[in-house]
Amino acid sequence: MDVDISRSRVGGRARAPPSKSYTHRAILAAGYSDGAVVADPLVSADTRATMRAVEAFGGHVDRDERRLDVAGFDGRPGVPDDVIDCANSGTTTRIVTACAALADGLTVLTGDDSLRSRPQGPLLDAIQQLDGRAESTRGNGQAPLVIGGHVDGGAVSIPGDVSSQYITALLMAGAVTDEGIDIDLETELKSAPYVDITLEVLDAFGVDAAETSDGYRVPGGQSYGRDEAYPVPGDFSSMSYLLAAGAVAGDDDGVVVEGAYPSAQGDSAIVDVLERMGADIAWDRDAGEITVRRSALSGVEVDVGDTPDLLPTIAVLGAVADGDTRIVNCEHVRYKETDRVRAMATELEKLGGAVTEEEDVLTIHGGESDLRGAAVAGHDDHRIVMSLAVAGLVAEGTTTIEGADHVDVSFPGFFDVLYDLGVELDEHER
Numbered sequence: 056m057d058v059d060i061s062r063s064r065v066g067g068r069a070r071a072p073p074s075k076s077y078t079h080r081a082i083l084a085a086g087y088s089d090g091a092v093v094a095d096p097l098v099s100a101d102t103r104a105t106m107r108a109v110e111a112f113g114g115h116v117d118r119d120e121r122r123l124d125v126a127g128f129d130g131r132p133g134v135p136d137d138v139i140d141c142a143n144s145g146t147t148t149r150i151v152t153a154c155a156a157l158a159d160g161l162t163v164l165t166g167d168d169s170l171r172s173r174p175q176g177p178l179l180d181a182i183q184q185l186d187g188r189a190e191s192t193r194g195n196g197q198a199p200l201v202i203g204g205h206v207d208g209g210a211v212s213i214p215g216d217v218s219s220q221y222i223t224a225l226l227m228a229g230a231v232t233d234e235g236i237d238i239d240l241e242t243e244l245k246s247a248p249y250v251d252i253t254l255e256v257l258d259a260f261g262v263d264a265a266e267t268s269d270g271y272r273v274p275g276g277q278s279y280g281r282d283e284a285y286p287v288p289g290d291f292s293s294m295s296y297l298l299a300a301g302a303v304a305g306d307d308d309g310v311v312v313e314g315a316y317p318s319a320q321g322d323s324a325i326v327d328v329l330e331r332m333g334a335d336i337a338w339d340r341d342a343g344e345i346t347v348r349r350s351a352l353s354g355v356e357v358d359v360g361d362t363p364d365l366l367p368t369i370a371v372l373g374a375v376a377d378g379d380t381r382i383v384n385c386e387h388v389r390y391k392e393t394d395r396v397r398a399m400a401t402e403l404e405k406l407g408g409a410v411t412e413e414e415d416v417l418t419i420h421g422g423e424s425d426l427r428g429a430a431v432a433g434h435d436d437h438r439i440v441m442s443l444a445v446a447g448l449v450a451e452g453t454t455t456i457e458g459a460d461h462v463d464v465s466f467p468g469f470f471d472v473l474y475d476l477g478v479e480l481d482e483h484e485r
C-alpha cells in the first residue's frame with residue numbers, strides 16, 4: 056500500500072498506542088511465569104511475533120480487546136514443533152534466542168529479509184560462552200539461527216554498542232538459569248534506557264536484576280510471577296510522530312497527545328528535543344497529556360546514543376527547522392530494520408532537503424521552504440514511513456510514501472490517527 060499526503064494543518068486529541076518495548080517484555084515475562092495478564096498491550100505485527108514464540112515454547116496467549124491472558128511455560132521452554140518466524144522484529148529475535156538456549160533441544164529462528172540482515176553475532180557468541188549451541192545457518196552472524204541448550208548460566212563478555220537487546224535477552228533468560236548470568240560490557244552501552252525498561256518489567260514480575268560496575272547481573276533460580284494484570288504504558292517513540300506533526304503543522308489549538316505518563320522510556324526525550332528547537336510544547340505528567348502547537352523551529356544538536364528510534368523523527372524536524380540540526384552518536388541506528396541514517400538522508404534529499412551524512416553523524420541543513428512533495432521510499436521500515444508522513448505535512452504539494460502498510464509493525468492505525476487530526480491523505484494500492 057502507498058499513501059499520498061498533502062500539505063495539511065493538524066489539530067485535536069490523539070491517544071498514543073501502547074509501548075512496543077514494554078509489551079514484548081511483558082508477554083515474554085508472562086511466558087516465563089506460570090501465567091499472567093498483560094493489560095492494554097500493543098497488538099501489532101512485532102508483538103504478535105513474540106506471542107507466537109511464547110506459544111511455540113509451550114505457552115498460550117488468549118487475546119481480547121484490552122488484554123492478553125498468557126498461560127506461561129513456567130521457566131522451562133519446550134522445544135518448538137516448528138521454526139519460529141520473528142517476522143520484522145529485532146526485539147523478538149533477541150529475547151527469544153536467549154530463551155531458546157534454555158530448552159533441551161534445538162530451536163530455529165528466522166524472519167523477513169530485513170530481519171535476516173541484522174546482527175546477531177554478539178548474542179550467539181554470548182550463548183556459546185555459556186556452553187549453549189548458537190549458530191547462524193549462513194555463518195554470517197545473521198538469522199536463520201539454530202539455538203540449543205540448555206545453558207545453566209555463568210559469565211559472558213559482550214559488546215554494548217551493537218544492540219542493547221542482547222543484554223535484555225540475557226537478563227530475562229538468566230533469571231531462570233541455575234547460576235544466573237553476569238554480563239561484562241566490553242564497550243559503552245548504546246540504547247541503555249531499553250535495559251532500564253527491562254529491569255522495570257523484571258521487577259514488576261518479581262525478578263531481581265541490577266546494574267554492576269562492569270555491566271549487569273541477574274541471579275539464577277528465580278521465578279517470574281505476577282498476580283495483578285501488568286499495565287503497558289503509552290509509547291513515546293510512536294508519540295514522537297504525533298508531537299512532530301503538531302510542532303510543524305499544528306493549528307492554533309494544536310495537538311494533544313494522551314497516554315503520555317512518565318516511564319523508563321528514553322524516547323520521552325522527544326519532548327526536550329522539541330522544546331530545545333523552540334516548539335510550543337507542554338507536558339502535564341500527572342494528566343499524561345502533551346500539548347504542542349506549531350511554532351518556528353531552529354536546528355539543534357541531538358545525541359541519539361540512548362534514543363536511536365528518534366532519529367527519523369528528528370531528521371524531519373531538522374529539515375523543517377531553520378539552520379543545521381546535527382544528529383550525533385548515530386552509528387547504531389544503521390543496524391535497524393534498514394540503515395536509517397542512509398534512508399533518511401536519501402529520502403529527505405528527494406523532498407528537496409539538504410543533508411550531510413557521516414558514519415556517526417547526520418546533519419540536516421534545514422529550512423521549510425525547501426521541502427516539496429515527491430515519491431519517497433518507505434524502505435519497508437515503519438519509522439521511515441511515519442517520519443516521512445510528517446514531512447509530507449509541510450512539503451509543497453503531495454508526497455507519496457511507498458510501502459506505507461509497514462506502520463503495522465509498531466503503530467497500526469497510524470494513518471487513521473493522522474486523518475482524524477485533519478490530514479488530507481489517500482491510501483491506495485500501487
Ligand SMILES: O=C(O)C1=C[C@@H](OP(=O)(O)O)[C@@H](O)[C@H](O)C1
Nearest residue numbers: 076146218219220246249363364
Ligand atoms: O529493547 C527494545 O525494546 C528496543 C531497543 C532498541 O534497539 P537496540 O538496543 O538494538 O538499539 C530500539 O531501537 C528498538 O526499537 C527497541
Ligand SMILES: C=C(OP(=O)(O)O)C(=O)O
Nearest residue numbers: 143144145146364391392
Ligand atoms: C528497531 C526497532 O525494533 P526492533 O529492533 O524490535 O526490530 C524499532 O521499533 O524501531
